[in-house]
Amino acid sequence: MSASVDGLLVVDKPSDWTSHDVVARARRLCSTRKVGHAGTLDPMATGVLVLGVGRATKLLTFLVGADKDYDATIRLGQGTLTDDAEGEVTSAPGAKDLTDAAIAAAVATLTGDIEQVPSAVSAIKVKGERSYHRARAGEAVDLPARPVTVSRFDVHDVRRGDVDGLPVVDVDVTVTVSSGTYVRALARDLGGALGSAGHLTALRRTRVGGFGLDVAHPLAELEARQGETMPVVPLADAARAGFAARELSADEARTIGYGQRLPSAEPGRTEPVAAFGPDGSLVAMLDESRPTARSHVVFAPASS
Known part of the structure; x- marks a missing residue:
C-alpha cells in the first residue's frame, strides 16, 4: 500500500457523491486518516474538490476563502425547497413571457458586490442547528443577507421548453464568485428578479483558487490506481499555485521557524x-496585513 504524501489531491467529483464520501475514499487511497476538503460540493454537483493530505490539511483553511468558478444551468419558472433539482417543487409560476433582454437585465442586478440571503438548506447554524435540518423539517428559516461578490455572471445559452405543460426557460451560465456565495441562491434570486422562480438543474465547479479542472483527477481514475502513489501536488508546489509567495533568506526562515515576526514585505495585504x-x-503561511508579519501556521519549525 502506498505511503501518504503531504500535499493537495484535486479530485473531479462525480455526481451523487457527497464531499464526505470522497474524503473517506481518499483516506483509503492515500493510506492516511489525515485528509480534509476545502469547501463542500452538493451531491448533485460535479467538479473540482480540493483535498488536503497530511500536513497540507493546514492549507485548507486558506483555500476555503478562495474565489471559485462554476458552470451551471438555471431553470426559470419553477422554485424548489432546496433551490436545486433535488428538492420538491414549491412554486411553479412558469416563465412564459421572459425575454432574453429581461434575463440579461436581471443577471446584471446580481453581478458585482451584492447582498445574498443563503439557501435555507445551507449548513449555516441557526440556534445551534444546521439550517437544512430546520428547513427539511418544515420549519420556516429566516437567514440574514450577507455580502458576497459575483465578479462574473455570463449567459451562454437560453432554451425555452415546458415541464408537464409548464413553460420554463433553461439558462446556461458561468459564474465567478467569492467564498460564501451560494450558486443555488443566485438561481433562486434570478427567478425572483424576473417575477418568477428559479432553481439549479446542473452545477459543475471548474476552479477553486489556483486549481482548475486541468489538474483534477476523476475519482474512477484514482480508484483504478489504488495501491500506487496518488497524484498529490506536493506541499510547496500547492502553496505556490494557490497563494502569493514570499522568498525568505535563511535567517528569515529561521526567525519564522522560531515563531517570531518579520517586517511585512507588502504591509496591508489581506490575503x-x-x-x-x-x-x-514551505516555511509558513504569513499574515502581512500589518507592518509586522506573523505566522498563521508554521510548516518548518526551526530546530533548537
Whole structure:
C-alpha cells in the first residue's frame, strides 16, 4: 500500500457523491486518516474538490476563502425547497413571457458586490442547528443577507421548453464568485428578479483558487490506481499555485521557524502569503496585513 504524501489531491467529483464520501475514499487511497476538503460540493454537483493530505490539511483553511468558478444551468419558472433539482417543487409560476433582454437585465442586478440571503438548506447554524435540518423539517428559516461578490455572471445559452405543460426557460451560465456565495441562491434570486422562480438543474465547479479542472483527477481514475502513489501536488508546489509567495533568506526562515515576526514585505495585504525557504520548502503561511508579519501556521519549525 502506498505511503501518504503531504500535499493537495484535486479530485473531479462525480455526481451523487457527497464531499464526505470522497474524503473517506481518499483516506483509503492515500493510506492516511489525515485528509480534509476545502469547501463542500452538493451531491448533485460535479467538479473540482480540493483535498488536503497530511500536513497540507493546514492549507485548507486558506483555500476555503478562495474565489471559485462554476458552470451551471438555471431553470426559470419553477422554485424548489432546496433551490436545486433535488428538492420538491414549491412554486411553479412558469416563465412564459421572459425575454432574453429581461434575463440579461436581471443577471446584471446580481453581478458585482451584492447582498445574498443563503439557501435555507445551507449548513449555516441557526440556534445551534444546521439550517437544512430546520428547513427539511418544515420549519420556516429566516437567514440574514450577507455580502458576497459575483465578479462574473455570463449567459451562454437560453432554451425555452415546458415541464408537464409548464413553460420554463433553461439558462446556461458561468459564474465567478467569492467564498460564501451560494450558486443555488443566485438561481433562486434570478427567478425572483424576473417575477418568477428559479432553481439549479446542473452545477459543475471548474476552479477553486489556483486549481482548475486541468489538474483534477476523476475519482474512477484514482480508484483504478489504488495501491500506487496518488497524484498529490506536493506541499510547496500547492502553496505556490494557490497563494502569493514570499522568498525568505535563511535567517528569515529561521526567525519564522522560531515563531517570531518579520517586517511585512507588502504591509496591508489581506490575503495569506506563502513563505518559502532558500531550499524551496514551505516555511509558513504569513499574515502581512500589518507592518509586522506573523505566522498563521508554521510548516518548518526551526530546530533548537
